[in-house]
Amino acid sequence: MTTTATLPVPAHAHEAQTAEHSVWATSIRFTLLTTLLFGIAYPLVLTGVAGAVFPHRAAGSLIERNGQVIGSELLAQGFASDKYFHPRPSAAGNGYDATSSGGSNYAQSNAKLVQRMQGDIDKLAAENPGRPVPIDAVTTSGSGLDPDITPDNALFQARRVAKARGLSEEQLKQLISQHTQARTFGLLGEPRVNVLELNLALDQLAK
Amino acid sequence: MSANGWLQFVVYSLVLLLTVKPVGIYLARVLEGQRTWLDPILRPIERLTYRLCGINAEHEMNWRQYAFAMLGFSAVTMLVTYIIERAQAVLPWNPQHLANVGPDLAWNTAASFTTNTNWQFYTGESTMSYLTQMAGLATHNFFSAAVGIVVAIALVRAIKRTQSDTIGNFWVDTTRSLLYILLPGSVLYAMLLVAMGVPQNLHSYTSAHTLEGQTQTIAQGPVASQEAIKMLGTNGGGFFNANSAHPFENPTPLTNFLQILSIFIIPAGLTYTLGRMTGSPGHGWAVFAAMYLLFAAGFGTLYWAEAHPHPLIHGAAQTITASAPGGNMEGKEVRNGIAESALFATITTDASCGAVNGMHDSFTPLGGLIPLTNIMLGEVIFGGVGAGLYGMLIFVVQAVFIAGLMVGRTPEYLGKKIESYDVKMAMLYVLIFPLIILSLTAIFVLMPNVGLGTTNNGGPHGLSEILYAFTSGAGNNGSAFAGLGPNWWYNVTIGWDMLIGRFLMIIPVLALAGNLAQKKSVPPSPGTFPVNTPLFTVLLVGVVLILGALTFFPALSLGPILEHLLLKSGQLF
Numbered sequence: 001m002t003t004t005a006t007l008p009v010p011a012h013a014h015e016a017q018t019a020e021h022s023v024w025a026t027s028i029r030f031t032l033l034t035t036l037l038f039g040i041a042y043p044l045v046l047t048g049v050a051g052a053v054f055p056h057r058a059a060g061s062l063i064e065r066n067g068q069v070i071g072s073e074l075l076a077q078g079f080a081s082d083k084y085f086h087p088r089p090s091a092a093g094n095g096y097d098a099t100s101s102g103g104s105n106y107a108q109s110n111a112k113l114v115q116r117m118q119g120d121i122d123k124l125a126a127e128n129p130g131r132p133v134p135i136d137a138v139t140t141s142g143s144g145l146d147p148d149i150t151p152d153n154a155l156f157q158a159r160r161v162a163k164a165r166g167l168s169e170e171q172l173k174q175l176i177s178q179h180t181q182a183r184t185f186g187l188l189g190e191p192r193v194n195v196l197e198l199n200l201a202l203d204q205l206a207k
Numbered sequence: 208m209s210a211n212g213w214l215q216f217v218v219y220s221l222v223l224l225l226t227v228k229p230v231g232i233y234l235a236r237v238l239e240g241q242r243t244w245l246d247p248i249l250r251p252i253e254r255l256t257y258r259l260c261g262i263n264a265e266h267e268m269n270w271r272q273y274a275f276a277m278l279g280f281s282a283v284t285m286l287v288t289y290i291i292e293r294a295q296a297v298l299p300w301n302p303q304h305l306a307n308v309g310p311d312l313a314w315n316t317a318a319s320f321t322t323n324t325n326w327q328f329y330t331g332e333s334t335m336s337y338l339t340q341m342a343g344l345a346t347h348n349f350f351s352a353a354v355g356i357v358v359a360i361a362l363v364r365a366i367k368r369t370q371s372d373t374i375g376n377f378w379v380d381t382t383r384s385l386l387y388i389l390l391p392g393s394v395l396y397a398m399l400l401v402a403m404g405v406p407q408n409l410h411s412y413t414s415a416h417t418l419e420g421q422t423q424t425i426a427q428g429p430v431a432s433q434e435a436i437k438m439l440g441t442n443g444g445g446f447f448n449a450n451s452a453h454p455f456e457n458p459t460p461l462t463n464f465l466q467i468l469s470i471f472i473i474p475a476g477l478t479y480t481l482g483r484m485t486g487s488p489g490h491g492w493a494v495f496a497a498m499y500l501l502f503a504a505g506f507g508t509l510y511w512a513e514a515h516p517h518p519l520i521h522g523a524a525q526t527i528t529a530s531a532p533g534g535n536m537e538g539k540e541v542r543n544g545i546a547e548s549a550l551f552a553t554i555t556t557d558a559s560c561g562a563v564n565g566m567h568d569s570f571t572p573l574g575g576l577i578p579l580t581n582i583m584l585g586e587v588i589f590g591g592v593g594a595g596l597y598g599m600l601i602f603v604v605q606a607v608f609i610a611g612l613m614v615g616r617t618p619e620y621l622g623k624k625i626e627s628y629d630v631k632m633a634m635l636y637v638l639i640f641p642l643i644i645l646s647l648t649a650i651f652v653l654m655p656n657v658g659l660g661t662t663n664n665g666g667p668h669g670l671s672e673i674l675y676a677f678t679s680g681a682g683n684n685g686s687a688f689a690g691l692g693p694n695w696w697y698n699v700t701i702g703w704d705m706l707i708g709r710f711l712m713i714i715p716v717l718a719l720a721g722n723l724a725q726k727k728s729v730p731p732s733p734g735t736f737p738v739n740t741p742l743f744t745v746l747l748v749g750v751v752l753i754l755g756a757l758t759f760f761p762a763l764s765l766g767p768i769l770e771h772l773l774l775k776s777g778q779l780f
Contacts, residue, residue: 030260035346072415078419103452
């Protein structure tokens, strides 16, 4: 590479001085440029590409029925009727509020937690005597929107749902086992049942 | 505990181990200014950045100039975030018409994201507009991570250099970290997350008509783009209040695995970078081993504690079976269960990430002790990107110093004599941290209306909530015993807590770097304490544990430990 000979660099002190003088100017220019790149261009380009490649996922995995959004397959929604399987209790807002996610933040030593759990356990135990109540049925999740229950919890509720719908418990057990997701690669996470999908299947069964 | 739970830990460890060398080599190439395979795309952008910002890439900085540039950049980006938050109501991308953020919360949040803490005293989905999330908050996930990396690299470079006044160019190091490490990593990662269910859109919230005829408003937004850099940059600030417990941030066990891997991938890789750049690969692995041992011990304890049933609950199935995770499921998600929640909580507090996939506030007393202790040890167990490495190197200096005292020789570290000034800077770093945490906690505990007024739990756990908040702030972690509610005093004070914990601790690190770079290199002699042996690893672990434990044990014994003993004896609050 050929470069024309440059004059010797002036005093070192001069260079250091200009460097410190320009810190604020450089900071401001660097901030503006990188904010445009990382704060605007990066998320917008991703939004465009994600919407084109994975439209269903990018839009929040919404489930539609008759042109009406009925929920997201990834989020719990409230079910109170005996005819449906119930999700875990929710501390999100007033329950299953998808604009106010969160847990109870009760400590294990908080009397309110023990009262709530024991009260729920006693209620559920009456519904299905002789069987221990699954722990996920009486604990709030971290998000308040946990879409899943354990297979044990689904089986525990099968008797109530069967009675309310006039179906056999055996039919429901089959449905639950069809909708049980195993651990990923047989290794990661825990086996689970998506409540909204199970309830939609239940409505299909009834037709 | 279950065999499957432990197997998940083993598989995680193996996958992490496989990434260390390739990631470490790539990081070293980027930060030493060598060619990478991304040069054809990124080199022109890098050059353009220098031209537009008036950066002379050949100019080398001494440690003061380096620190000044780092502070200038951080101050300007913090101000931009504050302005965006305060004006979001009139700015674009606010489909929910969210109001401007109040001054104390905007201050707290701007300080929080600038310092890589991502402490969140707000519910993201009902407080922050899409523009604020993207351009005010997620940008800091990139910037603060890059600042962490460059400070660590400046220190490593200083160890390598001899009789040099300079330690590198802050702007060049930052630009290269952003463009070659964080940007490509985030783009790839965000697309993977969308494929597995994380939303990425700018729509207004969807109104759903539920099966039982209720209305459910579904908050969403540009989640994946923020989620990727949130984990990769060990930032941890969630798009939603529930953070990675929210199914939109972390929908499956596989996304969960990727998230915990992405917390450690850069910090673990940096240990290899350390070994490679200083020409002592064995030293990098010895540091890795020390970090790994502390990580494994934390996970084992936390998993064991959370797998325990609640002692005062009767009639529930709390033991682990093939089809139910058992244990303490309050605040945890079914898809993660106990093992993945324990793994996440350990990793997020070993590092300075602070994302959560379960609520730490609802952990068992001893389970909650582990995240708190991890942060108190200085987040040097892999740690935040860069911050973990420079934090651990401070402990390495202490360890070498102690070894030198034991044999009565001037301590040396990789050919550099460790002298009075170096040890002073290292001690300054170690002392600032507990000083702010313990004094601020003490002050707030003594203020009944302000300090104790917003705790969510009584008894010793209330103290733990306050102690956790100031620890998480000063440690730049950002996880919380989230029952603690915000008020003006907490917003303002934790804001300072985070800024001091970040910048007042970086300055001694850069001063140490400046001093080490000036020194001559001395050849190793028979009296030199080798820093690439198992003995060194054990000494380093010992120093980390002893310094941390001696400082914080009294406070911990009044919080989680007392709570554990009282709960066992049947005492509730």
